[in-house]
Amino acid sequence: MVSPVTALSQAIQDYLKGIYKIRQGQGSVTLTAVAQRMGVSAASATNMVKRLARLGLVAHAPYRTVELTAAGEKAALEIIRHHRLLELFLRQHLGLDLHQIHREAEEMEHSLSEAVEARIAALLGDPVADPHGDPIPSRGGTLPQQVHPRLEELRPGDRGEVARVSDEDPRLLRRLTALGLVPGARVRILQRHRNGALALLSGGRRRHVSPVLARAVFIARRSA
Amino acid sequence: MVSPVTALSQAIQDYLKGIYKIRQGQGSVTLTAVAQRMGVSAASATNMVKRLARLGLVAHAPYRTVELTAAGEKAALEIIRHHRLLELFLRQHLGLDLHQIHREAEEMEHSLSEAVEARIAALLGDPVADPHGDPIPSRGGTLPQQVHPRLEELRPGDRGEVARVSDEDPRLLRRLTALGLVPGARVRILQRHRNGALALLSGGRRRHVSPVLARAVFIARRSA
DNA sequence: GCTTAGATTTAGCCAAGGCTAAATCTCCGG
DNA sequence: CCGGAGATTTAGCCTTGGCTAAATCTAAGC
Numbered sequence: 001m002v003s004p005v006t007a008l009s010q011a012i013q014d015y016l017k018g019i020y021k022i023r024q025g026q027g028s029v030t031l032t033a034v035a036q037r038m039g040v041s042a043a044s045a046t047n048m049v050k051r052l053a054r055l056g057l058v059a060h061a062p063y064r065t066v067e068l069t070a071a072g073e074k075a076a077l078e079i080i081r082h083h084r085l086l087e088l089f090l091r092q093h094l095g096l097d098l099h100q101i102h103r104e105a106e107e108m109e110h111s112l113s114e115a116v117e118a119r120i121a122a123l124l125g126d127p128v129a130d131p132h133g134d135p136i137p138s139r140g141g142t143l144p145q146q147v148h149p150r151l152e153e154l155r156p157g158d159r160g161e162v163a164r165v166s167d168e169d170p171r172l173l174r175r176l177t178a179l180g181l182v183p184g185a186r187v188r189i190l191q192r193h194r195n196g197a198l199a200l201l202s203g204g205r206r207r208h209v210s211p212v213l214a215r216a217v218f219i220a221r222r223s224a
Numbered sequence: 225m226v227s228p229v230t231a232l233s234q235a236i237q238d239y240l241k242g243i244y245k246i247r248q249g250q251g252s253v254t255l256t257a258v259a260q261r262m263g264v265s266a267a268s269a270t271n272m273v274k275r276l277a278r279l280g281l282v283a284h285a286p287y288r289t290v291e292l293t294a295a296g297e298k299a300a301l302e303i304i305r306h307h308r309l310l311e312l313f314l315r316q317h318l319g320l321d322l323h324q325i326h327r328e329a330e331e332m333e334h335s336l337s338e339a340v341e342a343r344i345a346a347l348l349g350d351p352v353a354d355p356h357g358d359p360i361p362s363r364g365g366t367l368p369q370q371v372h373p374r375l376e377e378l379r380p381g382d383r384g385e386v387a388r389v390s391d392e393d394p395r396l397l398r399r400l401t402a403l404g405l406v407p408g409a410r411v412r413i414l415q416r417h418r419n420g421a422l423a424l425l426s427g428g429r430r431r432h433v434s435p436v437l438a439r440a441v442f443i444a445r446r447s448a
Numbered sequence: 449g450c451t452t453a454g455a456t457t458t459a460g461c462c463a464a465g466g467c468t469a470a471a472t473c474t475c476c477g478g
Numbered sequence: 479c480c481g482g483a484g485a486t487t488t489a490g491c492c493t494t495g496g497c498t499a500a501a502t503c504t505a506a507g508c
Contacts, residue, residue: 006331011465031486044466046487051464063473063486093317094343104340107230111331119318235495255456268496270457275494287456287503 005078010110013079014038015048016057019068020076029066077137082109082117084130084137087167089120091131098131098182099173133164133183133218148218151187152196152211159188160219172216179207181217229302234334237303238262239272240281243292244300253290301361306333306341308354308361311391313344315355322355322401323394357388357407357442373445375411376420376438383412384443396440403431405441 005013018037022029035045049066052058057072068076086105090096096104112120121127121139128144129135137143148163162185165176176182180203191199196211209217229237242261246253259269273290276282281296292300310329314320320328336344345351345363352368353359361367372387386409389400400406404427415423420435433441 009464032484040465041467042486043468043488047465050487090340094340094347096339096343100339104337107335107337108332108340111335113328113331115320115324116314116318116328116332119320123318233494256454264495265497266456267458267498272495274457 004114005075005082006110006113008075011048012052012055012057013075013110015052016068016072016076017079017083019058019066020073020080023068031066034066074141077141077143079109080143081137081139081141082112084134085117085120085124085127086112087130087132088124088127088136092124098177099170101131102167102170102173129164129183130167131183132167133162134167148220150215151181151198151209151217151219152214154189154198154219156189156192158219158221159186160221161186162217163220164218166216166218169216172213176213176217179209179213180205181207181209181213187219228338229299229306230334230337232299235272236276236279236281237299237334239276240292240296240300241303241307243282243290244297244304247292255290258290298365301365301367303333304367305361305363305365306336308358309341309344309348309351310336311354311356312348312351312360316348322406323397325355326391326394326397353388353407354391355407356391357386358391372442374439375405375422375433375441375443376435378413378422378443378445380413380416382443382445383410384445385410386441387444388442390440393440396437399437400441403433403437404429405431405433405437411443 008016015034015038019029019034022033022037026033031042031045031049034049035042038045038048040048049058049060052066052072053060056069057075059067059069083105086108087101090101090104091098118139127136135144135146146163154160162181162183164183165173165181167173181187185202188201189198190201190206193199196214198209198214200207200209232240239258239262243253243258246257246261250257255266255269255273258273259266262269262272264272273282273284276290276296277284280293281299283291283293307329310332311325314325314328315322351360359368359370370387378384386405386407388407389397389405391397405411409426412425413422414425414430417423420438422433422438424431424433
């Protein structure tokens, strides 16, 4: 494309990514959801959404929800590609911890040029997932959409492999890492408490997992 | 230090670096020089210099020249350290060309955190010079100040090694690279024309170097 | 020591992104 | 089908960092 995503302001990039992620998670993109996610007042969110609409990046009728246009979604995926490539790079080549990389990549993703992106992708061997297990959009802007159940949805006896962990909260990540619940780890559910907490086997040890943690881990089931 | 340079706005970082570089080159930092270097009107430069003064980063009396305070110089050197580490990294690990790295590093230097800076520096083996031959300030903020004569100042018979090339103009850099005049290259002056152009030996070949190019190359003399 | 060209500053404007407070709309429940 | 809670928008303000035009200062040259 002639105009790379880096031509958009940092704020615009952030909003596009935020809107994309809200739709992924909750589905309906309300102004309130946008404002909350961006840590901004509702008035500011309205303001920016109007600007995005003028730029043809979202569709928005007054008092209705927001939707990314094709152009907006393409831009969002480019930004997410930048972010996830950077995360992987920071982890594999610079040795940062799992819980640091999200924040760092957040800062750097806006200034990643096409040229540097291409070099990093090549250096990493054109990877398809970042260190949290999130899929990396292709350069063309397609995302291998895989839907994994959350750990909280599993029942005693179920086995699986950690496919992905939520990357939003570094504190959660730290606790998950301490429990050995990182992408690739094998787990087996032992017991389920009435409050949603789980007992499971991970790395050969019996672990207790709180409901909030169980909601942040996505599992690829194994038929075994 | 408690407040990293990344807390300063991008524009402020750019001005500090610009002011530092003007002083290095021409000495006296006038508002006009600042405006020119930043590609901005004189009024805008005045405006920003006032803000820098309020922040204690420069000293400035009305209608007088600008000087970095100790804090301002420290910040400038941190920014330059970021820039040069990134240049080296882009060259050595991502394989970008000599004439691309300046622009790329310019974009990325603002978002380089202390943590990532430290990793990159370690990965590069705590280097002391970037790919253009410019010295890299230490983490503490000291710059190994080496003064090399420009190629244009040499006389027939002089020999030396390219210590540094100006990194400002990518077109000049391309032409210098084509002539083999990159940091580390050995040269011997053969002849000097009245307009300042030079004939010299570089890479075993006789080369003709225009005055403008000869002004962009800095030579470490060899007694040989 | 004047004059004046050129440097610097001031005044007043703009766009991007934020904010709060107030107005307005939507939609659910009775 | 009406009222009101909550969502959304509008109005008016702020800071950052730009701009032009006009005012003012400095300093060089006579």
